Amino acid sequence: MAAAAAGPFSLREVLDAFRRCVTEQREVLLEPYLSGWRGLIRFLQSLGAVFSFISKDAVSKVALLEAHRQQHRFVSLQALVQHELAAGPAALRARPDSGCRTVLRLHRALRWLQLFLEGLRSGEPRTSVLCTDAYNASLAEHHPWVVRKAATVAFCALPSRDAFLEIMNVGSAEEAVAMLGEAIPYIGDVYGITQELFAKHKLLDLP
Numbered sequence: 605m606a607a608a609a610a611g612p613f614s615l616r617e618v619l620d621a622f623r624r625c626v627t628e629q630r631e632v633l634l635e636p637y638l639s640g641w642r643g644l645i646r647f648l649q650s651l652g653a654v655f656s657f658i659s660k661d662a663v664s665k666v667a668l669l670e671a672h673r674q675q676h677r678f679v680s681l682q683a684l685v686q687h688e689l690a691a692g693p694a695a696l697r698a699r700p701d702s703g704c705r706t707v708l709r710l711h712r713a714l715r716w717l718q719l720f721l722e723g724l725r726s727g728e729p730r731t732s733v734l735c736t737d738a739y740n741a742s743l744a745e746h747h748p749w750v751v752r753k754a755a756t757v758a759f760c761a762l763p764s765r766d767a768f769l770e771i772m773n774v775g776s777a778e779e780a781v782a783m784l785g786e787a788i789p790y791i792g793d794v795y796g797i798t799q800e801l802f803a804k805h806k807l808l809d810l811p
């Protein structure tokens with residue numbers, strides 16, 4: 605499943621990556637987490653130029669985390685958090701390039717994705733409405749006005765629900781919806797574990 609990278613893009617790879625993320629000990633593995641994000645970025649890029657400012661930010665955050673992962677050989681998100689917390693919470697808060705604050709941004713975006721995919725599955729045909737609702741319920745509160753504005757404009761350029769299900773490239777619309785139903789809980793699980801970890805260490809408001 606992970607070896608499929610050379611083939612045509614399919615959202616299935618993304619969802620398989622998130623499925624591989626959570627271990628029996630409820631740790632979030634960084635390698636599949638970042639693979640999942642790389643797939644999502646390819647997907648965002650396939651949506652056209654209006655999404656490039658969104659994907660650019662995700663590209664640089666994934667690159668930063670990949671560098672941290674390789675440098676320190678972190679296997680899990682828990683290991684990264686523990687390592688960075690060892691310097692003390694004040695030092696961590698002062699770092700603009702910490703893994704923790706970077707993961708936190710992707711983590712909030714993952715909630716957006718989860719809500720958006722749930723909306724797609726629900727059958728609402730207006731993807732721009734779905735995407736805006738998902739955004740307002742998740743990321744929007746963390747973004748300044750100008751980013752909110754630009755994001756909302758980009759959402760208007762989203763393809764229709766049918767086209768969206770097709771770009772996912774997982775078969776018929778029914779098959780795509782079935783796959784969403786199977787995959788969304790895995791994304792929710794990764795989100796939930798990360799949320800709990802960050803809450804426990806009081807990291808949910810890292811600047």
Ligand code: 1PW
Nearest residue numbers: 644657658661662709710713716717720743751
């Ligand atoms: C079709 C649905 C796809 C959902 C994929 C989610 C991608 C999320 C990227 C949102 C980025 C919006 C523009 C960037 C804003 C940054 O300022 C912001 N980044 C995020 C991920 O929220 C905050 O990062 P910063 O400036 O504190 O480093």
